[in-house]
Amino acid sequence: MARVTIEDCLKQVDNRFALVHMAVKRVLQLREGAKPLIECNNKEIVVALREIAAGKVIRKEKNE
DSSP states (O other): OOOOOHHHHHTTSSSHHHHHHHHHHHHHHHHTTOOOSSOOOSOHHHHHHHHHHTTOSOOOOOOO
């Protein structure tokens, strides 16, 4: 499978800081037993970034 890049992920997320936050939250979910949304036999961080780049993980906006 092709290597995932930050630029691939930034097409789905508006800034790098939000991307890092999303990736960390998704990695924690995967480590707690959440099912991957894509077929991938990599470490959790790679799976999370691939999911974000594929548009499978959506950022929730906080209601203020």
